[in-house]
Amino acid sequence: MQDLAPENALPSDPKARWQRLSPLLDELLDMEPTARAARLAAMQDLAPELAAELERLLAQDAALEAQGFLAQPALPPTLSAVVALPGQTVGAYRLEREIGHGGMGSVWLARRTDGRFEGLVAIKFLTSGLLGQGDAARFAREGQILARLTHPHIARLIDAGVAQDGLQPYLVLEYVEEGLPIDRFCESRQLDTAQRITLFLDVLAAVAHAHNRLILHRDLKPGNILVDRQGQVKLLDFGIAKLLGDPTQALGGAEATELTRQAGRAFTPQFAAPEQVQGGEVSTATDVYALGVLLYLLLSGGKHPTAGATRAEAQALDRLRAVVEEEPKRLSDQLRSQGEARRARELRGDLDTICAKALKKRPSERYENAAALAEDLRRWLQHEPIAARPDSRLYVLGRFLRRHRLAVGAGSVAVSALLGLTGLSVLQAQRAAAAEQQAQTRRQQADDLLAYMLGDFADKLRPIGRLELLDNVGGKALSHLAAAKEQASPQERLHRAKALTVIGEVRVSKRELEAAIEPLQQANALLQAEPPTPELVPAWRKAQGAAAFWLGHVYYTQRKFAPAQRAWERYREVSEQWLAVLPQDLDGLVELSYAENSLGSLLLDQGRVRTAEQAFRRSVALKSHVLAQRPNDATLQAEWSESLSWLGSSLLQMGRYVQAQAVFRQALEQAQDLRTKYPADQAWLRKVGHAANRLADALWRDGQPRAATEHFVLATEAFRTLSALDPQNRAWTMALIRAEAGVLRGQASQIRAVEDLQRRLAALEAGRTPLARLHPLRAELVQLHAQALRHKGQDLAAAQVLVENTLAQLRRDKIAHGADLTLSQAMLELSLFQAETLSVDPAQRTARCQALWAELSSAPLAALLREHAGFTRLAVRTQTCLGRAEEARALQQWLDAQHRWASSPPQPVPPKAVPNS
Known part of the structure; x- marks a missing residue:
């Protein structure tokens, strides 16, 4: 809304001046004289x-109209005029009928004609004026960016182009058949409050997906949110979305695309945020405001938060003024005024607060993004305390000051003058003390600013994946944060250590591991002392644990196990000290569970599987205890599932296959339940895929190939869906390749499928350091390829070349990156396969097996025999290859005993069944 206060003159800047005049001029031009x-x-x-300025512009318009200005088109007819007939072809699509028309252009139903797929699409023809001369390529790039929005609740962008010699831009979109706007759908189905919020959560999931890819919608309204007959939400029209920037660029340096520059000011006034109508900067909070209006409409039966019944016929200027100046009527009060006392009681309290927070005038006071709003609505559905709170007295006072800024400002000047005179006399009397105080104040201000930048601000950047933006801030602040710790107060040391830890975390996320060590070591040094006061114990211990965890994570990733273990033992130690003072502190219990899990993963990589199993069991038990008191903590549920999978992996490496199956099956069932509960949350689909993969491995080891293949197929379907949603996610692509390789086990004839997997794996790793965790997959694919060649009756020489080349690569990795159990096992597996399957000469086979046994029976691998099932199984096969039946039998007996062990294991208790003790 334009501020029409008489004391405010029009801006001198031409761009700002026009932004202020343009919406008012449009409104006046649409009116009768x-x-x-x-x-x-x-x-x-x-x-x-x-x-006066508007009158001048109107007079100019009247004069130009009298002269016949633009009576004839300056350009050839645009496509919008040419294709207004069914049957017209645009690119690969044939138009059938117009299905919509709006300020941005028209929408047509069309059908593809080139045979690539059958079905209907919606083609949106945008106003040709959106593109300037030579901007067709720019628009095509815009279409590619919008195509990143691949989400079940976003109408998919299929194609984009510019027709008619670059004059007519268009978008080809997924067609939502028989879809109703979300408000009409809710009314037609007479949904209750909980059902409406559940449906609204699908909208929030779609918007959060866009926010995570740095794209705003900026025109969220019921007409852009359709619900089909099955109750599936589809979010439409990202055509005016403003891109915050490329993920590789700084957030502040993002430039608007051409589509945004030309159409970026378009919005629907009824759903526009105050900063939009005032021409200010937009952010994720801008979309949150529109979502708040939509939620208010859905829950109030169609009433707007800033337009009561008396304003239903208000003009556009009044509506815009209300957006900026009027506080929204409380949701429950709105219903009470309509005589709906029962529903008003239902909405009073938390839902009032949630809507009010989403509709704050200042963006910084709203939910920071759609995900944060969704979290509070989920808490309401689950009868949990919400994160938002009713307005404090301080906020009410702030609103009073803003409404009466002139009077308050005048009083403030007088008070400031009086304080200034008093301060001057004090400075003259006590210069030395004041100078010291000033230095302390400046240092405190610097610390406070850094604490915000590397604390609260970091928390705001994490949800949109832009934490790396703090790297420059952190790098320049590094010396200040680490210096003068002797003079710093305990609270200052705590803030500095937390900021240093964030710098380390940022650098770890950028894979700058060496650069991360310095700030993390300094953070650990700042917190070496014990907590100075009982009140600081939780924050101090948590900060100590975070600094120790990230330092250990760096060393663990570098495969430097000794310093990683020292750091993570420190993490466990400070968590235990936390609980020694506050034994019932749930956050302390969670941190201790994380420390146990970290140490367990380290021990597992060192082959110390028994000790690792105990650590994972402690981690699962601690999380189960906390979940008994926080049963709906989604983050902890995910971590519980992760710890359960780690426990299953340790059991698998111990050879306890049946016991591992039980654990993996439990993790899979939990993931499937929560996937059903939260269908838009991709994290649970990922956990379904991982749990199915691990369960399939356990079943395969247990001699159940058919059941294993079924679960490999389940994992393949999960990761194929995820990869389609985000093709750039390397972790999901790797998991998909691993699952597909599992499906091919035992199918010796599938040579083309195996070659395809090998090509995809090579492309995934192109130009990157080989990942240790992929060595087993690499070795398995080579074995599958060699078996397929043999099955086709081809010469063994080709298979030998494949195996030798892969072994050479593994040896290079071992030399370059040091010994690693995963790498050692992959090399031995592949070498033994070569001896057993590809060695025709018996003497050559024996020589190779002797070399393998020499490696297995020497340090450090000898210590893993009868400890690690994978290496023990290799030893059994090697001894059999050498004809040493007795030695092979003794080792096999240990494997059999491990398998039998599974008959009576203590199973982890699911969170919902843990007693409150």
Whole structure:
């Protein structure tokens, strides 16, 4: 809304001036002459300069119209005029009928004609003026960016182009058949409050997906949110979305695309945020405001938060003024005024607070993004305390000061003058003390700013994946944060250590591991002392644990196990000290469970599987205890599932296959339940895929190939869906390749499928350091390829070349990156396969097996025999290859005993069944 206060003159900057005048001029041009004159008269009282400028522009328009200006088109007819007939072909699509028309253009139903797929699409023809001369390529790039929005609740962008010699831009979108706007759908189905919020959560999931890819919608309204007959939400029209920037660029340096520059000011006034109508900067909080209006409409039965019944016929200027100046009527009060006392009681309290927070005038006071709003609505559905709180007295006072800024400002000047005179006399009397205080104040201000930048601000950047933006801030602040710790107070040391830890975390996320060590070591040094006061114990211990965890994570990733273990033992130690003082502190219990899990993963990689199993069991038990008191903590549920999978992996490496199956099956069932509960949350689909993969491995080891293949197929379907949603996610692509390789086990004839997997794996690793965790997959694919060649009756020489080349690569990795159990096992597996399957000469086979046994029976691998099932199984096969039946039998007996062990294991208790003790 334009501020029409008489004391405010029009901006001198031409761009800002036009942004202020343009919406008002559009409104006046749409009016009849009589209404226009009345509106100008009303404006004259409020803002004479603004009214005069509008009168001048209207007079110019009238003069130009009298001269016949633009009576004839300056350009050839655009496509919008040419294709207004069914049967017209645009690219690969044939138009059938127009299905919509709006300010941005028209929408047509069309059918593809080139045979690539059958079905209907919606083609949106955008106003040709959106593109300037030579901007067709720019628009095509815009279409590619919008195509990143691949989400079940977002209408998919299929194609984009510019027709008619670059004059007519268009988008080809997924067609939502028989879809109703979300408000009409809710009313037609007479959904109750909980059902409406559940449906609204699908909208929030779609918007959060866009926010995570740095794209805003900026025109969220019921007409852009359709619900089909099955109750599936589809979010439409990202055509005016503003891109925050490329993920590789700084957030502040993002430039608007051409589509945004030309159409970025378009919005629907009824759903526009205050900063939009004032021409200010937009952010994720801008979309949150529109979502707040939509939620208010859905829950109030169609009432707007800033337009009561008496304003239903208000003009656009009044509506815009209300957006900026009027506080929304409380949701429950709105219903009470309509005589719906029962529903008002239902909405009073938390839902009032959630809507009010989403509709704050200042963006910084709203939910920071759609995900944060969704979290509070989920808490309401689950009868949990919400994160938002009712307005404090401080906030009410702030609103009072803003409404009466002139009077308060005048009083403040007088008070400031009085304080200034008093301060001057004090400075003259106590210069030395003041100088010291000033230095302390400046240092505190610097610390406070850094604490915000590397604390609260970091938390805001994590959800949109832009934490790396703090790297420059952290790098320049590094010396300040680490210096003068002797003079710093305990609270200052705590803030500095937390900021240093964030710098380390940022660098770890950028894979700058060496650069991360310095700030993390300094953070650990700042917190070496014990917590100075009982009140600081939780924050101090948590900060100590975070600094130790990230330092250990760096060393663990570098495969430097000794310093990683020292750091993570420190993490466990400070968590135990936390609980020694506050034994019932749930956050302390969670941190201790994380420390146990970290140490367990380290021990597992060192082959110390028994000790690792105990650590994972402690981690699962601690999380189960906390989940008994926080049963709906989604983050902890995910971590519990992760710890359960780690426990299953340790059991698998111990050879306890049946026991591992039980654990993996439990993790899979939990993931499937929560996937059903939260279908838009991709994290649970990922956990379904991982749990199915691990369960399939356990079943395969247990001699159940058919059941294993079924679960490999389940994992393949999960990761194929995820990869389609985000093709750039390397972790999901790797998991998909691993699952597909599992499906091919035992299918010796599938040579083309195996070759395809090998090509995809090579492309995934192109130009990157080989990942240790992929060595087993690499070795398995080579074995599958060699078996397929043999099955086709081809010469063994080709298979030998494949195996030798892969072994050479593994040896290079071992030399370059040091010994690693995963790498050692992959090399031995592949070498033994070569001896058993590809060695025709018995003497050559024996020589190779002897070399393998020499490696297995020497340190450090000898210690893993009868400890690690994978290496023990290799030893059994090697001894059999050498004809040492007795030695092979003794080792096999240990494997059999491990398998039998599974008959009576203590199983982890699911969170919902843990007693409150």
